[in-house]
Amino acid sequence: MASARSRLVAEVRASLAVARGQARTASAIAESRRAAALDRLRAVRDAHLACVNGLGAQRERARRAIEADFGAAARRLADELASFSSDHTQVRLGTVSAPGCEVVLPALVPLLDHGHLWFTGPASDVDAAVRTVLLRVLTAAAPGWVRLTVYDPERLGGTLSGFAPLGAASLVRFVGPGGLAAALDELVDEIQRLNALVLAAGHTTVAALSPRPAPWSVVVLLGDAATADELTPAARAQLDRVVRLGPPCGIHVVGRGLPLPSAPTVVRVSVTSGRAVSQAVADLPITLDRPPSASEIATHCRAVAAAATSGPPAATFEELLPESYWTCGAADEVSAPVGTSLGGSSLVSLGLGDDPPHALIGGPSGSGKTNLVYAWLGALCARYSPDELALYLLDFKEGVSFARFAPSARDESWLPHVRLVGVNINNDREFGLALLRHLGDELRVRAAAAKRFDATKLAELRAEDPDSRWPRIVAVIDEFQVLLTGRDAVTTEAVTLLEDLARRGRSQGIHLVLASQDVSGIEALWGRAGLVAQFTLRVALPKARRILAETNLAAETIPRFTAVVNADSGVTPANQVVRVPDASDRALWRTLQHEMWAHRPPDSPAPRLFDGDAVPLLPAPSSLSSSAVLGETIDVGARPAVFPLTRAPGRNLAVLGTRATEATAILTAAALSLSAGSPSFSVVCLDEGVAGAAATLCAALPGGRFFDRCTVGELVAELSAALDSPTDVVGQHVVIGFAWDARPPGIDLKPLLSRGAEQGIHVLGWWRTVARLRDDLGGPGSRTDPIGGWVALDVHGTDLSALSPQPGGPTWYPRERRALFFDRSSDRAPQVIVPYEIPADRLAASPTALPAQNRGTRLTDPANSDNAAGGTR
Numbered sequence: 001m002a003s004a005r006s007r008l009v010a011e012v013r014a015s016l017a018v019a020r021g022q023a024r025t026a027s028a029i030a031e032s033r034r035a036a037a038l039d040r041l042r043a044v045r046d047a048h049l050a051c052v053n054g055l056g057a058q059r060e061r062a063r064r065a066i067e068a069d070f071g072a073a074a075r076r077l078a079d080e081l082a083s084f085s086s087d088h089t090q091v092r093l094g095t096v097s098a099p100g101c102e103v104v105l106p107a108l109v110p111l112l113d114h115g116h117l118w119f120t121g122p123a124s125d126v127d128a129a130v131r132t133v134l135l136r137v138l139t140a141a142a143p144g145w146v147r148l149t150v151y152d153p154e155r156l157g158g159t160l161s162g163f164a165p166l167g168a169a170s171l172v173r174f175v176g177p178g179g180l181a182a183a184l185d186e187l188v189d190e191i192q193r194l195n196a197l198v199l200a201a202g203h204t205t206v207a208a209l210s211p212r213p214a215p216w217s218v219v220v221l222l223g224d225a226a227t228a229d230e231l232t233p234a235a236r237a238q239l240d241r242v243v244r245l246g247p248p249c250g251i252h253v254v255g256r257g258l259p260l261p262s263a264p265t266v267v268r269v270s271v272t273s274g275r276a277v278s279q280a281v282a283d284l285p286i287t288l289d290r291p292p293s294a295s296e297i298a299t300h301c302r303a304v305a306a307a308a309t310s311g312p313p314a315a316t317f318e319e320l321l322p323e324s325y326w327t328c329g330a331a332d333e334v335s336a337p338v339g340t341s342l343g344g345s346s347l348v349s350l351g352l353g354d355d356p357p358h359a360l361i362g363g364p365s366g367s368g369k370t371n372l373v374y375a376w377l378g379a380l381c382a383r384y385s386p387d388e389l390a391l392y393l394l395d396f397k398e399g400v401s402f403a404r405f406a407p408s409a410r411d412e413s414w415l416p417h418v419r420l421v422g423v424n425i426n427n428d429r430e431f432g433l434a435l436l437r438h439l440g441d442e443l444r445v446r447a448a449a450a451k452r453f454d455a456t457k458l459a460e461l462r463a464e465d466p467d468s469r470w471p472r473i474v475a476v477i478d479e480f481q482v483l484l485t486g487r488d489a490v491t492t493e494a495v496t497l498l499e500d501l502a503r504r505g506r507s508q509g510i511h512l513v514l515a516s517q518d519v520s521g522i523e524a525l526w527g528r529a530g531l532v533a534q535f536t537l538r539v540a541l542p543k544a545r546r547i548l549a550e551t552n553l554a555a556e557t558i559p560r561f562t563a564v565v566n567a568d569s570g571v572t573p574a575n576q577v578v579r580v581p582d583a584s585d586r587a588l589w590r591t592l593q594h595e596m597w598a599h600r601p602p603d604s605p606a607p608r609l610f611d612g613d614a615v616p617l618l619p620a621p622s623s624l625s626s627s628a629v630l631g632e633t634i635d636v637g638a639r640p641a642v643f644p645l646t647r648a649p650g651r652n653l654a655v656l657g658t659r660a661t662e663a664t665a666i667l668t669a670a671a672l673s674l675s676a677g678s679p680s681f682s683v684v685c686l687d688e689g690v691a692g693a694a695a696t697l698c699a700a701l702p703g704g705r706f707f708d709r710c711t712v713g714e715l716v717a718e719l720s721a722a723l724d725s726p727t728d729v730v731g732q733h734v735v736i737g738f739a740w741d742a743r744p745p746g747i748d749l750k751p752l753l754s755r756g757a758e759q760g761i762h763v764l765g766w767w768r769t770v771a772r773l774r775d776d777l778g779g780p781g782s783r784t785d786p787i788g789g790w791v792a793l794d795v796h797g798t799d800l801s802a803l804s805p806q807p808g809g810p811t812w813y814p815r816e817r818r819a820l821f822f823d824r825s826s827d828r829a830p831q832v833i834v835p836y837e838i839p840a841d842r843l844a845a846s847p848t849a850l851p852a853q854n855r856g857t858r859l860t861d862p863a864n865s866d867n868a869a870g871g872t873r
C-alpha cells in the first residue's frame with residue numbers, strides 16, 4: 001500500500017516535474033517573444049521618431065522656400081506697381097496692404113486713356129484726394145501734355161488755386177458758375193474732332209496715333225447738390241457723351257457732387273478721413289497718400305508751365321527789326337520775322353509772294369492775332385520802304401487797333417507804308433467792299449501794265465518798268481467774316497472780289513491777309529474751296545479752329561503767345577511753332593513810326609482814315625458847282641456823293657424819313673455846296689422843329705428867301721406860274737423844302753416836280769414818309785420819275801420799291817448816321833453814304849442873304865438873276 005502510495009507520489013511528482021519543466025519552457029519562450037516584441041517596438045518607435053524628425057525638417061525647408069517665394073513675388077509685384085505708378089495711365093491714390101503681408105502696395109487706379117475718377121465722401125476729404133490725383137497726373141505726363149478744366153462754382157476755383165500757375169502755359173482753365181454747359185459743349189466738339197481724326201487713321205483711340213495729336217484733357221467737376229441744378233437736361237446729355245466717349249480721346253472727368261452717369265469707364269472711390277475704398281483695388285482698405293500742400297502744388301505747377309514753354313528767351317520786338325531800315329527789295333516777295341522758334345532761338349519769318357500769296361490768321365479772342373499782325377507789320381515796314389510795300393488795314397471789330405498808323409489829333413505822324421486804315425467799321429461792311437473794289441481796280445491796272453510789258457508776274461513787271469512804282473500791296477482785314485455775314489449784295493460782291501483777288505493777286509503782287517477769331521468766319525470761306533486754297537500761308541494762334549488742315553491739331557497744344565506758322569496750307573509736316581514777342585507796346589511803336597515817318601518820301605500822302613464812329617465834315621467848296629453834295633460815300637477815296645442839277649426832267653431830290661437832324665444835314669450840305677455856283681434859293685420850312693436850322697441855312701445862302709406855312713402857297717404859285725412862261729425864269733433856282741408833307745392842303749407840288757427841272761427850278765425836299773411823297777406825285781400807281789434822286793434815312797428797303805430799280809426795293813436796314821442814296825440817272829444800285837456834319841463857319845450869314853422874314857424878290861425878276869439882294873415884293 002505504501003509502495004503504491006509511493007509510486008503514486010512518485011508518479012505525481014514526476015508529472016509535476018514534467019509540468020513544471022514544460023511551464024518553465026513555455027515561460028522562457030514567452031519571455032523571449034516579449035523581448036523580441038519589445039525590441040521591435042523600440043525599433044518602430046525609433047523609426048517613427050526619425051521619420052517625424054525628417055518630415056519636420058522637410059516641412060521647415062518647404063515653409064522657408066514658400067515664404068521666400070512669397071516675399072520675392074510680393075516685392076516683384078510692388079516693383080511692378082511702382083513702375084505702373086510712374087506710367088501716366090495709372091494714378092496712385094495711396095497704399096494697400098494685405099493681412100499677413102509685410103509689403104505695402106501702391107493703390108493704383110486707371111485714369112488717362114482709360115476712364116474717369118469719381119469720388120464720394122466729405123467734400124474736404126475728396127478735394128484733398130483730387131489734388132493728389134491731379135498733381136500725380138501732371139507729374140507723370142510730359143510738361144504741357146495735360147490740360148485742366150476746373151469747374152468749381154462754390155469756391156470759384158479756390159479749391160484748386162494751387163494749380164493756377166499752369167495758366168502761364170494755358171494749361172488750366174477755370175469755368176465760372178453758369179459756364180458748365182458751354183464747357184461741356186466744347187468738350188463734346190473736341191471729342192467729335194478727335195474721333196474723326198482717329199477714325200480717319202483707322203484707329204479707335206488717340207493713344208494709337210503717333211505723334212499724339214492732342215494733350216490729355218482732365219475736366220475737374222467740383223459740384224454739390226446745389227450746383228447740380230446747373231446741369232440742364234442738355235448739359236446732362238453732353239456730360240453723358242463726355243463720360244461715354246471721352247476716354248478714347250484722352251478726355252477724362254475727375255470730381256464729385258454731380259450726378260455722373262454710370263459707365264464701365266467710371267472708377268468710383270469712396271473717401272473718408274484719409275482712408276478710401278474702391279472696387280478698382282479689390283475693395284481693400286486704401287490708406288490715402290498725404291495730400292500735397294498748396295505751396296507744393298504751386299511750385300510744381302510753375303515748373304510744369306515753365307517746362308512747357310521752355311527754350312532760350314524769345315526775341316523781343318526790337319530784335320525783329322533789322323539794323324538798317326528799308327534795305328530789302330520786294331520784287332519776289334515780302335518777308336519778315338514774327339518771332340523765334342519754340343525751343344530754339346532762330347527767327348521764324350512769314351513771307352508773301354508767288355507762293356504763298358495770301359495768309360489766313362486765326363485764333364480766339366485774346367489769343368494774340370493783333371499782336372502778331374503788329375509784330376509782322378513792324379518787321380516788314382522796317383525792311384521794305386514805302387516804294388516796296390503798301391499797306392491797307394481794315395479792322396471789323398469794335399476797336400481802333402490800326403488807328404495808331406494814321407495821323408491823329410495827338411500825333412501827326414503816320415506809318416508811311418499805310419495807304420488806308422479802316423476802324424470801327426463793324427457796321428459798315430460797305431467799307432470792306434470799297435477796299436476790295438479798290439484793290440480790284442489796282443489789280444486791273446497792274447494786269448494791263450503787265451500785258452503791255454509782256455510780264456507774267458510782279459518781279460518781271462518791275463524789271464521791265466523800273467521807272468514806275470509797283471510796291472507789293474498787303475491788305476490786312478481783321479475779323480473779315482463780318483464782311484461775309486448776311487445774304488445780300490454786299491456779301492455776294494465781296495466774295496466775287498475776294499475770289500478774283502485771291503486768284504489773280506498772286507502774280508500782280510496784291511496779297512490778302514485775313515484774320516478771324518470766329519470759326520464761322522473761316523467756315524464762310526471753307527465752303528469756297530477754290531478761294532481758301534489760295535491762302536496757303538496759315539497762322540494759328542493757340543486754340544485756333546479750322547485754320548490748319550483738318551487733321552492738324554497743333555494749335556491745340558501750343559502755349560500762350562506762340563503761334564503755329566504753316567506755309568503749306570496747314571498740313572502737319574509744315575508746322576513751325578513760333579514764340580511771338582509783345583509787339584503791342586505803344587511807346588515802342590511810336591518811336592518806330594516817327595523814325596520811318598521822318599524818312600518818308602517827300603510825296604508820301606497821309607493814309608486815308610475811315611472811322612465808322614466819326615462824322616465827316618462837309619468839305620470846303622472846291623469849285624463852282626452845279627451838283628448838290630449830300631454826304632460822304634463809303635469808299636477808299638472818301639468822295640462826296642453828289643447829285644448834279646442838270647436841266648433834265650426829274651432832277652429833283654427827295655430826302656425820306658423822320659430823322660430830322662440827318663435830313664437837315666443833308667439838305668444843308670446840298671444847299672451850301674450848290675451855293676458855290678450861282679443859283680438862287682428859296683428855303684421852305686414847314687416843321688417848327690427844324691425852323692432854326694432852316695432859317696440859319698437861308699441866312700447863309702446868297703439871296704436866300706425864307707417861306708413858312710403861311711407863305712409857302714405863294715411860292716409854289718409863283719414858281720408854277722413861272723413854268724408856264726419859261727422865258728421868265730432866269731438862271732437856276734433851287735427850292736430847299738423842309739417837311740413838305742406838312743404843308744397846308746391845296747398846295748399842289750406836282751407841276752413843279754414834273755416840269756420844273758428842265759426849266760432850271762429844282763426841288764430838294766424832305767418828306768417824312770415815302771407815302772406822302774407818293775401822294776404829292778399823284779398817289780399810288782403814279783410815275784415816280786419826277787424824283788431823279790433820293791436819300792433814304794429810317795425808311796425800310798421795301799418802302800422804296802417804287803423808287804428803286806430792284807423789284808421789292810433795295811436791301812436796306814436803317815442805321816444811325818447812314819443814308820441810302822440813289823441817283824436814277826447814273827446809279828445801277830443805291831449806295832450808302834454818311835451825312836456830313838456842317839462846320840459852323842459854313843453857316844455864317846451870307847453878306848448877300850435876305851432877312852429871314854423877307855420873302856421878297858421875284859424869281860423871275862431879271863434884276864435878281866445874279867442873286868443880288870432885292871427889294872421886297
Ligand SMILES: Nc1ncnc2c1ncn2[C@@H]1O[C@H](COP(=O)(O)OP(=O)(O)OP(=O)(O)O)[C@@H](O)[C@H]1O
Pocket residue numbers: 363364365366367368369370371372397517561562579580581582583584
Ligand atoms: N506775344 C505776346 N506777348 C505778350 N503779350 C501779348 C502777346 N500777344 C498778345 N499779347 C497781349 O494779349 C492781349 C490780347 O492780344 P491781342 O489783342 O493781340 O489778341 P487778339 O487775338 O487780337 O484778340 P481780339 O480778337 O479780341 O482782338 C493784348 O493785351 C496783348 O498785348
